[in-house]
Amino acid sequence: MSALLVVSDLSKAFGGLTANDGISFEVERGEILGVIGPNGAGKSTLFDLLTGFQRPDRGSVLLEGRELRGLRPDVISRAGVARTFQKLKPFADMTVTENVIVGAISRTASLAEARDAALDALHQVDLLEKRHSFARELSTGQRKRLELARGLATRPKLLLMDEVTGGVDQRTIPGLVDLVLSLKERGVTVVTIEHNMQVLMRLADRVLALRSGRRIAFGAPDSVRATPAVIDAYLGTATDAA
Numbered sequence: 401m402s403a404l405l406v407v408s409d410l411s412k413a414f415g416g417l418t419a420n421d422g423i424s425f426e427v428e429r430g431e432i433l434g435v436i437g438p439n440g441a442g443k444s445t446l447f448d449l450l451t452g453f454q455r456p457d458r459g460s461v462l463l464e465g466r467e468l469r470g471l472r473p474d475v476i477s478r479a480g481v482a483r484t485f486q487k488l489k490p491f492a493d494m495t496v497t498e499n500v501i502v503g504a505i506s507r508t509a510s511l512a513e514a515r516d517a518a519l520d521a522l523h524q525v526d527l528l529e530k531r532h533s534f535a536r537e538l539s540t541g542q543r544k545r546l547e548l549a550r551g552l553a554t555r556p557k558l559l560l561m562d563e564v565t566g567g568v569d570q571r572t573i574p575g576l577v578d579l580v581l582s583l584k585e586r587g588v589t590v591v592t593i594e595h596n597m598q599v600l601m602r603l604a605d606r607v608l609a610l611r612s613g614r615r616i617a618f619g620a621p622d623s624v625r626a627t628p629a630v631i632d633a634y635l636g637t638a639t640d641a642a
């Protein structure tokens with residue numbers, strides 16, 4: 401079976417700085433691909449290129465064989481690519497359900513359908529009982545779940561997650577890891593930027609490592625972690641590569 405996502409030679413420069421330099425990889429259906437790399441490696445730029453927030457200078461992004469390169473973010477979203485952000489910006493004075501409906505409405509013109517999709521997504525992230533709460537009343541972990549629900553409510557083929565465990569306290573991390581694994585069991589395909597090496601090792605089926613805009617390793621988590629270029633990249637930063 402062919403891969404869900406095939407990325408080839410993806411490149412983007414900002415002035416003289418090449419943020420993504422000929423990056424290629426593929427994502428199989430149902431897998432979790434972890435993306436690692438020190439600060440400035442090009443991880444966010446990669447997500448921007450995959451979601452249409454930035455236009456690639458070169459390369460191709462095929463989702464089920466359809467070229468997404470150069471399409472607008474809303475078109476890419478409707479094609480089945482959702483994204484969650486590390487910096488959480490829910491509508492604080494809207495309820496949890498209303499926040500998720502805002503995500504779901506991009507895929508359907510029917511408010512009833514959007515509401516159904518929102519409630520289904522809240523169920524998937526185990527946040528249904530908070531559906532009438534205002535977003536501002538949620539804990540950080542619950543806000544992370546809300547952010548995931550907003551992505552899931554678009555019923556994506558591919559979910560791009562930016563550090564789902566970033567910025568939460570240690571006790572909250574295992575629940576979020578279990579949640580992402582449960583999404584995988586439901587068949588959601590995930591690409592996740594993850595700085596926490598323990599979380600990465602538990603979640604990822606494969607890992608893509610970037611440095612200075614280039615791919616330095618791609619493959620099984622253990623082999624990527626043992627790659628000299630990856631060890632070298634992390635020794636030069638404060639990131640925990642243990």
Ligand SMILES: Nc1ncnc2c1ncn2[C@@H]1O[C@H](COP(=O)(O)OP(=O)(O)OP(=O)(O)O)[C@@H](O)[C@H]1O
Nearest residue numbers: 414417418419437438439440441442443444445446
């Ligand atoms: N819009 C932009 N204009 C100019 N330079 C940019 C822009 N976006 C990113 N860059 C530069 O591209 C390089 C890669 O940045 P990017 O944010 O993709 O890295 P990252 O791996 O996500 O880093 P971090 O882990 O710190 O978020 C950096 O040097 C950054 O300063």
